[in-house]
Amino acid sequence: MEIQQFISHIAEQFDETDPTTITEQTNFKELDDYSSLTALNILSVIDDEYDVNLKGDDIRNSTTILDLFNLVKSKVD
């Protein structure tokens, strides 16, 4: 699993935020255009791209994109 690609998959779920400003340290839930729809889209893109089925709880317990990445990575390996 490649972190840059993961970040870009997550960044694509934000309609307003400039994707080039999003990094692994970004606290994605604090972004202005984060919403309940973004959360659902993040779950779906992770399912599509990595075949990992995260739950709403996993989003709640993650702060940065790196947290999400590590979680998904642990389930892929």
Next chain:
Amino acid sequence: MTDYNPFNLLGKTIFITGASSGIGRSTAIECSKLGAVLIITGRNEERLNETFSMLSGIGHQAIVGDLLNSDFRDELVNQLPKLDGFVNNAGINITNTVKFIKSEQLEQILDINVKIPILLTKEILKASKLNNYASVVFTASIAGVYRTSMGNSMYSAAKAAIHGFMRNAALEMANQKIRVNSVNPAMIETELVGKGNITEEQYEADRLKYPLKRYGKAQEVSWAIIYLLSDASAWTTGTAMVIDGGITLR
């Protein structure tokens, strides 16, 4: 005087799909308590038999099978006695946001929630298994018909389709004095709840959005279905009955 009950189902034979769980199970049990003879179906044999063992009275029948299998449906319809009530209740929910909808998900949800109830109604009607004055009830939802929510577009499309079918079938079947209605529940505490992506905390917050501050119970839907099955609703057809703790008031 104490025997007075316009909602009783004495002498009625009622067929219920999706009776191995949730709303279907509860409806079967409640109908049996009001005197009906039940034919129940579901895929999971163990859970269907569990429902069967919870029925009051005698003469009931449990038939296990997958409604998606047309051979099973043929056999099932063949085996059915003449019906006074038919509850089209089996259904599933798959959530996904519009951007990520997959063709297989859409097919699955439309098959079980739309295609099967429509075909089964047709097949039962064609086989003349519905008595005059029979009542057909669909378990639809407030989703699609009265309400929208994130990730629920496929389910809403399915339930809106059933809503349209229910009203048109009501018009056609009125020729035989057969009534066709639906119940449209908001969130009910059943197996469906808790299978999605939503956390328990989010559920709790969601419950509090209801004017009556809780989700519904399966029985509370069953009692509405029973009203529609009973002669108390003899002049009611084509109606979508909302049971929602007041959520559509918001």
